[in-house]
Structures are given as C-alpha cells and as structure tokens.
Amino acid sequence: MAASDGSEYFEVGSVSEGFARASNADTVEEDEEELQWAALARLPSQKRVNYALLRASSSRPPPLTSQGASPAPENLIDVRKLSRSRREQVVKKALATNDQDNFRLVSAIKERLHRVGLEVPSIEVRFSNLNVAANVQIGSRALPTLINYTRDAFENILTQLRIFRPKRHSLTILNNVSGVIKPKRMTLLLGPPGAGKSTLLLALAGKLDKSLQKTGSITYNGYEVEDFYVQRTSAYISQTDNHTAELTVRETLDFGARFQGAEEGFAAYTKELGRLEQERSIRPSPEIDAFMKASSVGGKKHSVNTDYILKVLGLDVCSETIVGSEMLRGVSGGQRKRVTTGEMIVGPRKTLFMDEISTGLDSSTTFQIVKCIKHFVHQMEATVLMALLQPAPETFELFDDLVLLSEGYVVYEGPREDVLEFFRSIGFQLPPRKGVADFLQEVTSKKDQAQYWADPSKPYEFISVPEIAAAFRNSKFGRYVDSMQAHPFDKTKCHPSALARTKYAVSRMEMAKACFSREILLIRRHSFLYVFRTFQVAFVGFVTCTIFLRTRLHTGSEAEGALYLSALFFGLVHMMFNGFSELPLMITRLPVFYKQRDNLFHPAWAWSVTSWILRVPYSVIESVIWSVVVYYTVGFAPAAGRFFRYMFILFVMHQMALGLFRMMAAIARDMVLANTFGSAALLIIFLLGGFIVPKGMIKPWWIWGYWISPLTYGQRAITVNEFTATRWMQPSATGHNTVGYNILHSNSLPTEDYWYWAGVGILIAYAFFFNNMVTVALAYLNPLQKARSIIAPDDDSEKNSSRNAREDRLKLDKMLITWDLSMKTKYCELSLSFCRETAQELFVLMGTLYSACLFLGVNNASSVQPIVSIERTVFYREKAAGMYSPIAYAAAQASFFSILCSSVISSAFYSLWNLLSGFLIPKSDSNNSSLFEMSQRIPGWWIWFYYICPVAWTLRGIVTSQLGDVETQIVGPGYEGTVKEYISVTLGYESKINGISSVGLSLIVLIAFVILFFGSFAVSVKVLNFQKR
Structure with a gap:
C-alpha cells in the first residue's frame, strides 16, 4: 500500500466543513421561519387573514447586508396589496410546477381542509321526468319570407294581448329524461347534433328560454330551482364566444372575477381555518396559505384567481392581448374559446354545465383543460356536466360518468366504463380501431347502426332510439338510476354555502x-x-x-x-x-x-x-x-x-x-x-x-x-x-x-x-x-331569437293543403296578369291639394319634400351599413381563398368598413348635406340679387360643396318637377309673383339650365353619383383590408 501524503484528509475536511456550513444555513433558515410564523401568529385575528408568508425564490439565504444581518428567506406580505409580479409568484409557487397542471394545488388545499375537519360544499343535481317542447311552424310556413315574418309579428302581438293563439305544431326536444349529476365525478354528455344537449344544459342551469314548454323537476341538493338563485349557483358555458373585443384576456377575466365575487371561494372559511389550525398547532404550507388568503381578497381590480385560471388554461402567454372580434384581430379562435370558459370558472361556482368547450381547440389543449377540470372536480367536490361532440380517446378516458342523448331520449346514463357492456347486451359491438365516443355517436343513427350489429343469433333490424331508451330503462343500469331517484337527497346534508341565496355576489x-x-x-x-x-x-x-x-x-x-x-x-x-x-x-x-x-x-x-x-x-x-x-x-x-x-x-x-x-x-x-x-x-x-x-x-x-x-x-x-x-x-x-x-x-x-x-x-x-x-x-327584454330550422310536414293532409294553396296562388297570379290596367273611374281622379297661396305655405311644401329626400337617403344608408359590415369578414376570407373577384362583391354591396366608424363619418355627411342642400340657406344667384340680398345665399367659398351634394340635386329635381310649371300667384315678404318665379328667385331652380331640363340634369348627376360611389367601394374592397391587429 503506497504511503499517503495526507492530501485526502484535507479533502475530507473540506467536505465536512461544507456540510457543516449547509447545516448551519438550514438551521438559520428554520429559525427565521419560526420567527416569521411567530410574528404572524401574534397578529390580531382580523389582520392575520390579510398577511401571509411567501418563501423566497432561492433556497439559500442571500448574502449579508451592510449591517451584517441576513434578510429573511421568507417575506411577510399583505395579500390585499399584491403587485402583478407578486400575484404571479404566489400562483407559481402554489401550483408547484411550470406545467399546465393544478393537481398539486387542489390536492394540497383539500388536504389542508381535511386536517382540520372542514367540509367542502358540494352539489348534487337531479332531473326527473324532464320534458321540453317548442311550438314551431312547419313546411312553407316556417320559411323566412317577408309574408311569414309579418304574420309572425302580428301573431305575437295578438298572443301577448291574449286575443288570438295561432295554431302551431309541438316539437319535443327532451322526452321524459331523468338522471343524477353527482359531485366529485366528471360527467360527459354525448350525442349527435340535434339530440338536445344544449337544451338539457340550459334547463339544468336555469337558463331555458321562457317560450319553451318545460315539465318535470330539477333539484340541487334536494331544493327546487325556485328556492335559490340557480344562475349564481351554477354556470353555463355557452358555445358562442361573446366578449368585449377591446378588452384584453386578463381584463376580461378580472372583470368576471370581480362581478362573480371570486373571493367567496375561500373567504367563507378562511378565518375558521386559521383558528382551527392555531388551536391544533398545525402549520400550513406557506405557498398554499398565501394562495388561499390572496384568493379571498375581494373588491380589487386584479385577482389572484385570474392569474391561476390564466395559467391553468394556458392563456398566460396571451394575457395582455385583446380578445378581438371579426374585424379587430386579437387572440386565436381556440384561445377565445378558452377565454369563454375562464370567464365562468374564475368565479366561485362549482356547478358547471359546459357546452362544446372544445370547439376550435386541438386535442392536446382539450386534454389539458379537461384534466385540470377533473382534478378540480375530484379534489374540491365540484359538479360538472360537459358536452363534447367528438372527444379524443384520451380525453374520453378522463370522464367518470356518461350521459348519452339521442333524439331527446337518454339512451344511457352511468359509469363510462360500463357503456360498452350495455350496448353489447342489445347486440352492438365496438369494432377494432374505433373510438368509443365515435361509436356512441353513430350507434343510434339509422344510417350507421347496421355496421355495429354483432349478434349472430338473429338478423339485423333497425333499433330505433325510443327502443334503445326503453332497453336502457329495463337494464340494470337504468334500474340503478331509478333507485337513486327513489331516494331523494337529504336536505340536512346540504352545506349552508353550497346554494346561492342572494341574487348578486357583490354589493x-x-x-x-x-x-x-x-x-x-x-x-x-x-x-x-x-x-x-x-x-x-x-x-x-x-x-x-x-x-x-x-x-x-x-x-x-x-x-x-x-x-x-x-x-x-x-x-x-x-x-x-x-x-x-x-x-x-x-x-x-x-x-x-x-x-x-x-x-x-x-x-x-x-x-x-x-x-x-x-x-x-x-x-x-x-x-x-x-x-x-x-x-x-x-x-x-x-x-x-x-x-x-x-x-x-x-x-x-x-x-x-x-x-x-x-x-x-x-x-x-x-x-x-x-x-x-x-x-x-x-x-x-x-x-x-x-x-x-x-x-x-x-x-x-x-x-x-x-x-x-x-x-x-x-x-x-x-x-x-x-x-x-x-x-x-x-x-x-x-x-x-x-x-x-x-x-x-x-x-x-x-x-x-x-x-x-x-x-x-x-x-x-x-x-x-x-x-x-x-x-x-x-x-x-331578451336577445332576438335566431330563425328556427324548417320542419317538413309528415302527414298527407298538410301536403295536399300546401299543394292546393300553391295551385290557388298560381290561379291568382294568372288573374292578376290578365287584369285591365286602364279601367276608368271617377274615383281615381279625386286628389288632395296643398295650399300654395303664400310664400310660407310654399316653404312648408318644399320642407316636406326636403325631409323626404334627406331621410330616405339616411334610412337606406344606415340600414345597409350593418349588413355589409357583418358580411365583410366573410368577404375577406373568401377573397383570400380566390373564390371570386372583389368587383363581383362590390356589385352587390357597399358601405364603410366598420359600423362604428361608418356611423360617425356618416353623421358628419348627413349634417353637411343637410346644411348645404339649398333648403336651410339657398344657393347664390347673382342674377336675382336685386330681389334677395346676397347675404341670404350660400357663400361663394362653399358653393362648390352645393354642387357635389346629392341631396341638393335630389331636392332640385323633385321641387322643379313638382313646382317648376305652377303659375299660381303667391305673396311673400318682399315678393309677389308666381310659384315658378318664386323657386327661381329664392332657390335658383330654373326649369332649364343651358337648354337642358333641370329634372333631366338632376337625374344624370344622381346616376353619376351612384357610379362614383360604386366605383369607390369596388376599389376600396380590392385594395384595402381593415382587419387589423
């Protein structure tokens, strides 16, 4: 073994010293945390709910200050005075992830409430024997013609006065449907278009149109919808995206949170929660405590709930972008759909009826949103019924329960995983590589049902929707639903804050x-x-x-x-x-x-x-x-x-x-x-x-x-x-x-x-x-209803009556063509005359003609502007697709690009045309200055506008055609002569101008105006595009 020089001992010592320093830092951090919690606990209970600890971003303590003291690794913050960066920091730390996922947050909130024994409010929605029908016109009577529209208007007036009740046909939208929407379970509402999904969601949310006929019962925790404010208790998220285009995404959600009282979500038990935790010496997570306290602050322009929803829905990347509209470019269509969802769920409502929220979203985004809603439902005991048209398989798997509608019938309700078993029991099998949601959409269709038949013991016969619904009611799944309906909800178990008892959330x-x-x-x-x-x-x-x-x-x-x-x-x-x-x-x-x-x-x-x-x-x-x-x-x-x-x-x-x-x-x-x-x-x-x-x-x-x-x-x-x-x-x-x-x-x-x-x-x-x-x-007043679908009559008697009516109309048309249009009678020669004996009477007559000219043009111009403004967005898309030339579109339409700007600009033109039409102040006429002073005429520096004013030429043509040949004597201030001379002297309306009739010249000029305006519009729509960012 080689001799050691001792260097390894120095390395070991260095490591040990490093561990000692880290341990010392941790101890200091824990001590600082204890001091912060102690300081927070000493605050009065009224102030304690407004302060929270927000842990510093770095796990290591910052360097020493000039005085040698290290700042606290946690900061005591006032949740009522959070800046935008602070709010985003609170949400980020509470979510504990950079992903679009809220599982850790809602799980931690649930665990915190569970530790002190606080109950989370929940709502169970039941509907029993629910029927919805509408009175509609059928056949040609339902066509959107002028005659039908006029008849409907008069019939509605007579119906409101209870004088007359028109004969209409009843169309059943929902047929005796029953079910239970449970809390803590994600429920999917499936069905082909026209099955009645939106009607069911509207009925459960208390927003059904009053013109529809509804029978049956709807209860929330055993209470009828008349016993509380169902519109505040639940939220219906519509298919249409109606937003103020000029507001940003963040502003839209901030106002939604402010109006709905988003602070009600945790404010109801924040004080109680703090008291119980202090009694039991339970120290909550600083991040969760800060989030819940910040969410309980109301009356502010900005809310932590907004930042949370922006993050969960993936809208934080476009939070400062305006929502936009067809003519004002803003967020994309999918993002606008998420704004519609966020505006409703940013509030405290935990009963959500969501109608086609995936329209315009890709499958990945839909999956992320549904997953976050699932976490919210499971952890916070919310109630959600979500209608989706064609959910992807991975999104479909996120749901716990399923309600399948078709033609107004409930053909299945129960656990999602049992739906295939039910359809196997009546002979239908899911083929390989076929999505379950697509299979359920098509299995009730007469066109597609045959391909799913899988019972070899008997030949296929079409099974109608009422037969499938009857089979479901007789199955074990239907009997389970009936057993739940047989045992009503115990009202004593309803949380006091579960149902909204006040009409509005804020003062x-x-x-x-x-x-x-x-x-x-x-x-x-x-x-x-x-x-x-x-x-x-x-x-x-x-x-x-x-x-x-x-x-x-x-x-x-x-x-x-x-x-x-x-x-x-x-x-x-x-x-x-x-x-x-x-x-x-x-x-x-x-x-x-x-x-x-x-x-x-x-x-x-x-x-x-x-x-x-x-x-x-x-x-x-x-x-x-x-x-x-x-x-x-x-x-x-x-x-x-x-x-x-x-x-x-x-x-x-x-x-x-x-x-x-x-x-x-x-x-x-x-x-x-x-x-x-x-x-x-x-x-x-x-x-x-x-x-x-x-x-x-x-x-x-x-x-x-x-x-x-x-x-x-x-x-x-x-x-x-x-x-x-x-x-x-x-x-x-x-x-x-x-x-x-x-x-x-x-x-x-x-x-x-x-x-x-x-x-x-x-x-x-x-x-x-x-x-x-x-x-x-x-x-x-409610919004004007859209035109309903046209329903063809089924019985032969109505077909025959329609055919007879058509024959009668044809005969009437033939009679009209053969009428003699030159028949003479003394009664046709009767007429009413207007007094033309004084200049004032003549002035009044010209005033009525002037009013008719001006306002006929104003009415036509103002009525065509909104039509073209609405259709312009479609034109831009079709023009980009090369479907037709802009000249072809211009040949049919004409207006300004924006209905707001067009109204402002047109009002200026109306005022100027009104002023310089030659009525309020006549055109100058130097040849007759001896009779009327030049001071009473249009000044020379504005006479050019008179000649380019369409109202002036229209008034000239009409007045000359009606009064230009009248030789009646009239008397006026400083004048006595004929009507023909009077309009020539006062208004400058000669019967002929350079040998050309005034009426003919006026007609030529007005036609030139039409061509000029048409040409200007055609060039504008070809060159200009007013869709802007």
Whole structure:
C-alpha cells in the first residue's frame, strides 16, 4: 500500500466543513421561519387573514447586508396589496410546477381542509321526468319570407294581448329524461347534433328560454330551482364566444372575477381555518396559505384567481392581448374559446354545465383543460356536466360518468366504463380501431347502426332510439338510476354555502364601481373614435360659421331673421345627428351584456347608469366646442348670459339624443332594425319639430306629434333665447310689433322668455325618461331569437293543403296578369291639394319634400351599413381563398368598413348635406340679387360643396318637377309673383339650365353619383383590408 501524503484528509475536511456550513444555513433558515410564523401568529385575528408568508425564490439565504444581518428567506406580505409580479409568484409557487397542471394545488388545499375537519360544499343535481317542447311552424310556413315574418309579428302581438293563439305544431326536444349529476365525478354528455344537449344544459342551469314548454323537476341538493338563485349557483358555458373585443384576456377575466365575487371561494372559511389550525398547532404550507388568503381578497381590480385560471388554461402567454372580434384581430379562435370558459370558472361556482368547450381547440389543449377540470372536480367536490361532440380517446378516458342523448331520449346514463357492456347486451359491438365516443355517436343513427350489429343469433333490424331508451330503462343500469331517484337527497346534508341565496355576489356599490372602471377603460380604448367625433364637431361648426358669417348677416328685417332661425335649427339638428352614432356603439355591446345579465354578474342599471354618466362629459365637450366655434362667429346675441344658455340647451339636446338612440338600440336589439327605427324617429322629430312645418300649419290629427317631439322644445328654447334679445326689439317695417316678435310669431313660436327654461326642463325630463327606458329594456327584454330550422310536414293532409294553396296562388297570379290596367273611374281622379297661396305655405311644401329626400337617403344608408359590415369578414376570407373577384362583391354591396366608424363619418355627411342642400340657406344667384340680398345665399367659398351634394340635386329635381310649371300667384315678404318665379328667385331652380331640363340634369348627376360611389367601394374592397391587429 503506497504511503499517503495526507492530501485526502484535507479533502475530507473540506467536505465536512461544507456540510457543516449547509447545516448551519438550514438551521438559520428554520429559525427565521419560526420567527416569521411567530410574528404572524401574534397578529390580531382580523389582520392575520390579510398577511401571509411567501418563501423566497432561492433556497439559500442571500448574502449579508451592510449591517451584517441576513434578510429573511421568507417575506411577510399583505395579500390585499399584491403587485402583478407578486400575484404571479404566489400562483407559481402554489401550483408547484411550470406545467399546465393544478393537481398539486387542489390536492394540497383539500388536504389542508381535511386536517382540520372542514367540509367542502358540494352539489348534487337531479332531473326527473324532464320534458321540453317548442311550438314551431312547419313546411312553407316556417320559411323566412317577408309574408311569414309579418304574420309572425302580428301573431305575437295578438298572443301577448291574449286575443288570438295561432295554431302551431309541438316539437319535443327532451322526452321524459331523468338522471343524477353527482359531485366529485366528471360527467360527459354525448350525442349527435340535434339530440338536445344544449337544451338539457340550459334547463339544468336555469337558463331555458321562457317560450319553451318545460315539465318535470330539477333539484340541487334536494331544493327546487325556485328556492335559490340557480344562475349564481351554477354556470353555463355557452358555445358562442361573446366578449368585449377591446378588452384584453386578463381584463376580461378580472372583470368576471370581480362581478362573480371570486373571493367567496375561500373567504367563507378562511378565518375558521386559521383558528382551527392555531388551536391544533398545525402549520400550513406557506405557498398554499398565501394562495388561499390572496384568493379571498375581494373588491380589487386584479385577482389572484385570474392569474391561476390564466395559467391553468394556458392563456398566460396571451394575457395582455385583446380578445378581438371579426374585424379587430386579437387572440386565436381556440384561445377565445378558452377565454369563454375562464370567464365562468374564475368565479366561485362549482356547478358547471359546459357546452362544446372544445370547439376550435386541438386535442392536446382539450386534454389539458379537461384534466385540470377533473382534478378540480375530484379534489374540491365540484359538479360538472360537459358536452363534447367528438372527444379524443384520451380525453374520453378522463370522464367518470356518461350521459348519452339521442333524439331527446337518454339512451344511457352511468359509469363510462360500463357503456360498452350495455350496448353489447342489445347486440352492438365496438369494432377494432374505433373510438368509443365515435361509436356512441353513430350507434343510434339509422344510417350507421347496421355496421355495429354483432349478434349472430338473429338478423339485423333497425333499433330505433325510443327502443334503445326503453332497453336502457329495463337494464340494470337504468334500474340503478331509478333507485337513486327513489331516494331523494337529504336536505340536512346540504352545506349552508353550497346554494346561492342572494341574487348578486357583490354589493351595489361594488357593481357600480366595476362597471364604471370598465366603461372608463373602453373609452380609453375607443379614444380615437371620440377624438375623431370631437374634431368632426369642430369641422362642421367651422363650415356652419363660414356659411352664416356675421359680416354677411344683419338684424334689421324678418328675412335676415329667417337665416338666424336656420342657423339655430341646424345646431339642434346636428346634436341630434351626432347622437345617432351612439346606436351602433350600444348594439355591439348587447350580446356581452345579455350573457352577464343572465349569469347575474350585475343588473341592468349598473351598466346603463354608469355608461350614461360617462356620456355627460362628452356632451359638455361637444356643446362647448360647437358654441365656441359658432356662436360669436355667426353673430348671435352677444350677451354672455345668452351664450351660456345657448351652450346649455345644446348640452341637454345632446343628452336627450343619446338617450333616445340608446333606448332604440336597447329595444330593437338588432343593427338593421335599430337603424331603420332610428331614422324613422329622426324623420318624425325633424318634420314635426316646428321648423319645417310650423305649429299653425300642422293638421289636427298630427298635432300630438308636434307636442311629443323633443325638437319642439329645443326649438322653442333656443329661439326664445335669441329673438328676445335687445337687438331684436327694434320696430318692424311691416307692422307695429318688433322684428323679433314677428319672426317668432310667423313661425308659431312662443315669445315669452319663460319658455327657455320650460324647454330645458322638458328636454332634461326626456333625457331621464329615455335613459330609464334603456334600463327597463335591458332588464326585461331578451336577445332576438335566431330563425328556427324548417320542419317538413309528415302527414298527407298538410301536403295536399300546401299543394292546393300553391295551385290557388298560381290561379291568382294568372288573374292578376290578365287584369285591365286602364279601367276608368271617377274615383281615381279625386286628389288632395296643398295650399300654395303664400310664400310660407310654399316653404312648408318644399320642407316636406326636403325631409323626404334627406331621410330616405339616411334610412337606406344606415340600414345597409350593418349588413355589409357583418358580411365583410366573410368577404375577406373568401377573397383570400380566390373564390371570386372583389368587383363581383362590390356589385352587390357597399358601405364603410366598420359600423362604428361608418356611423360617425356618416353623421358628419348627413349634417353637411343637410346644411348645404339649398333648403336651410339657398344657393347664390347673382342674377336675382336685386330681389334677395346676397347675404341670404350660400357663400361663394362653399358653393362648390352645393354642387357635389346629392341631396341638393335630389331636392332640385323633385321641387322643379313638382313646382317648376305652377303659375299660381303667391305673396311673400318682399315678393309677389308666381310659384315658378318664386323657386327661381329664392332657390335658383330654373326649369332649364343651358337648354337642358333641370329634372333631366338632376337625374344624370344622381346616376353619376351612384357610379362614383360604386366605383369607390369596388376599389376600396380590392385594395384595402381593415382587419387589423
């Protein structure tokens, strides 16, 4: 043996010394931990639940500080004031893995509760003899035609009034189904499309449409669904992904957690848990304790539960990406589907009904999500019924129980592993290399059933779904379900916090704060839209003040006062048109609102009131900008008090308009319907507001329209504010009264000053009324239903009646073709005439034509915009696939790219076309300047816009065609002559222009506009793509 030099002893000593140092470090760390726990235990019980220990990332202690003391390896944190990095650290340490897996976390939570004997709330859902049916039309009566739609509308009205009940056919969706959904067991709901899966999930979640007929019982822990708030106790996760596109994934889940009271999950027994552990000297895991305490904190903008769900669903990689929509690129379709799931499960609900959550997900992601839900179900005793269309074999194996639906029947319910045994008992065998889920989808189908027949003792005969359901009820599996139904749930075993007894999870103040913060965030995201609207107001105001420039206007005559009256009226109308852009903003938010309302996130008032309050500053900004730009430039009454009164009336007018169009959006609930009714409302308000048709000339049967028109009171208030000023008090040249009095009196407007405050008060009352109606509509109206499937009639009698009806229609058509269209009768020659004896009567007649021209175009433009905006996303996909040329698409459609921007831009065009159409202020005509001063005409620097205004050419053509050849004598201020001469002098409408008929020239110009707009749209859809990131 060779002699040693002793070096090995030094190595051994070094190692020993190293172990000694490590042991010493561990001892120091344990001592520090003891001190931290002791400090935490000394805190009062009220404070102890708000503090937790968060172990440092490194297992070794950090180096000494300058004072020689080593910082504690664990930090005492206040769970109420966690930063984002702290929240992520808490979740990461609690999960104890970097993988998308929550098993260690939920297992540790369950073990902690089990050690002190705390019971986890659980819910057992039972449904017995459940039947759901719908009354539907069949055959041609169910076709989505205009006649059928109109008939359905009238029938619904008569049905609501209990006057008439139409004959419809009953369609059974669920047929006498029964079952038990147990806690701690994952239950899969399988069935082919149309089997009734979604209907069953909706019925169990308490969200079934009230138009459906439901019988049978549904109980939660033995309690009927009427005994508690089932919408808060359970969560239905829909197939459709309705989200606010501008919010990020994290913000969407944060708001979901905030509204649902995510802190309720552990807050119910956090204090009790700490007390029991202290009594039994049990020290919990710091990571689990920190997670549970942080999850119990409510009322914050951000929640630890959000970070946990983001990690479990694999959304942490896109947490700061907006959710997006068809036109606003955000997360992918699969990620958006996971956001839909996360928004519901981020709350404290432990009864989940999940409808096709795997749509758009790959099999690996679906497996990971289902596995995490399985861990949650098994460890936290949750109740889950999940519908999947075609789950992969590895996903199918994760489930414990199975419910198989087909044609509204339950054909199997029980353990997943026993389903093949049941089908073998009735003669069907799973072939090799065939997935069990695919086999179960097809075995009840008449088309595919034969290939699975495996009983050689008898030939195959098709076994219908009712026969399979009957065989199941008579089998041992069906008898087991019946035995469970025979023994009702013992209500005394129901945990006090298992069922929600309050309607909403958080207080009214907290709901209002959450809605308020969300609206503020959306206003920031829509900042471009609001800034653009503000610049639009300034631009239209600039155009207005340069047209009605004070250097060209005077106050000495009634004729000049008419232009001031037009300028005042246009300011009110512009505020009305700007309110129109609120309509699409409201419509786009409704699907998300209905989802959150039905899940009892918040009531209708929490959203409607907060959004109304946040519109007030914008109304102030718009009225201030308009007033500053227009008031003194046009030359209205210079007194400061009248300026501020003018500004205030514009403010209340804008608030009224916003409320009016928000109400229409909430009632119509559809972009096309809302735009149509909104345009009609504008027409009625505009026409009967007292300017186009003065009160004295409105027929008695329409006078009610004058008094309910908000524009009436705005017009009265703003004109009284102007024409009762001192400068309008000079005597008139045409009588003993003042100029201001004559202007007001000739237009049937009041002359008393108190009408200003009366008008303002009535407009404020209208604003409150409309916004209250918004709340009522949001609270009680449901989303418009989609068209139901068309069901073919089965019996021969209906076929014969349909055939006879078709023959009758054919005969009627033949009769119509052979009718004599030139038959003569004296009754066809009767007509109603309009008075055309004075200039004012002629002005009213032209006003009605002008209103018809303007609003017919507004209605058509606004109604086509949402249709094209919706179809544009499909066009982008089909264009990329090379299915057709953009020119072919443009030949059928035309609009702006976004319904929000199109409404804002179009409102500016409506205002400018309204102003420069030649009605509010006529076109300049130097040849007749001796009769009417040039100051009463469109200025030369804006005359070019008159010639490119489609409304101006339409009005010229219609007025010339109707009045251009009328030789009736009329009398007006400063004029006496024929109607033909009057429209030529005042409006510049000559019967011929350079030898060309005015009507023909107008027609040519309008056709040119059509070609121009079509060409612009065709080029735009070919070159531009507004889908953006």
